[in-house]
Amino acid sequence: MAKAEGDAAVQHALRPGAANDGHVAPPDAAHSAATRRHTGIPSVAVARNGRLWVTYYGSPTGGEDSNNYCTLATSADGGTTWKDVLVADPDGLGPLRAFDPEVWTAPDGRLFWTWTERVSPLQAESKNAYAGCPADPKNDRLMCVDFPGDDEPTMAPSPRRIARGVMMCKPIVRSDGAWLFPSAHWNAAPSACFYESRDCGRTFECIGGVTLPRTARVFDEHAVVQLRNGDLLAFMRTQRLANCMESVSHDGGRTWSEPKKARVNHTCSRLFLRKLASGNLLLVKHGGIDEDCGRRRLTAFLSDDDGATWKGGLLLDERPAASYPDGDQAADGLVYVVYDRDRTGAQEILLAAFTEQDVLAGRNASGRLHLRQTIAAKRRLKHCDK
Secondary structure, eight states, X not given: OOOOTTHHHHHHHSOTTOOTTOOEEOOOGGGSGGGOSEEEEEEEEEOTTSOEEEEEEEETTSSSSTTOXXXXXXXXXXXXXXXXXXXXXXXXXXXXXXXXXXXXXXXXXXXXXXXXXXXXXXXXXXSOGGGOOOOOGGGOEEEEEEEETXXXXXXXXXXXXXXXXXXXXXXXXXXXXXXXXXXXXXXXXXXXXXXXXXXXXXXXXXEEEEOOOTTTEXXXXXXXXXXXXXXXXXXXXXXXXXXXXXXXXXXXXXXXXXXXXXXXXXXXXXXXXXXXXXXXXXXXXXXXXXXXXXXXXXXXXXXXXXXXXXXXXXXXXXXXXXXXXXXXXXXXXXEEEEEEEOTTTTXXXXXXXXXXXXXXXXXXXXXXXXXXXXXXXXXXXXXXXX
């Protein structure tokens, strides 16, 4: 297993009695929608039998702060109803936050649920908790649990550390069968890193990464796909140069080309890039292909030539503050995309379902299009007069 830097610093920084292995358990009242003041940054995966899994993180104190925890929810009816199954909350209101989760169905049917743990200042000590906690990213630990994704786990699984960093986009399986996890080492060089597993997720090794220009580097959030010729293409979030850069690897992710302005324009936010079963690429971003319109007009596009050109344009949500798309495809071809909206207000986690036909037509051409299905939202508490 790859050795993560900063382990000694992490253990030293934890307060006595804190859960050093990442506490995973069924949710309780402390993790309910009624007590959340911040909800967002979701991910979705489809099990082999069609069961849906969604994860996101929240906080009872209103921001991206030391009190963040991650929730894992599931639906057995295509997204109509949802059940919160597990919560990753290392130390409650202590200094260890759990954030930026991801879910992925491995080729063998196991669901991999990952999140990052970081030691952060306590909420009361943070001057601007919403802007994030200014802790040392070298201490970031990418945590993981895995279990068969066709059913709910019968008991809470034990988490393990698999890498260093923050993984905000889907792993892929290369054509040689190896798994590639895109985990970012914030503020490092390289920062957009790739962890390889050749033993079906038992061990991981950091094999390479992309070094972004220091003036453009922000949170990486690098999405990777393998092209028809075997090359890897990565899109990375930046804060300049059209807010997105790209890089190509010819050797499975070990070395990467000098990053350059991406073939798409975007705002400074996560986008979603994925190869579908057809071989076409799916891109979900804000606005048109060459447009930076801010965090609004979440739209899906398709490419049948490895991203050289893009077709269609299915508008998933036109509203402001609808952002951070992530997706997966079911065995019957239906595509599911999850995203958040208004993280500290409505606190919505929403689901869209569509086909490639719908994307190309820009409308409900298949009869299977469903938009804005609610997975989670802020519950308004009712108060009684005494």
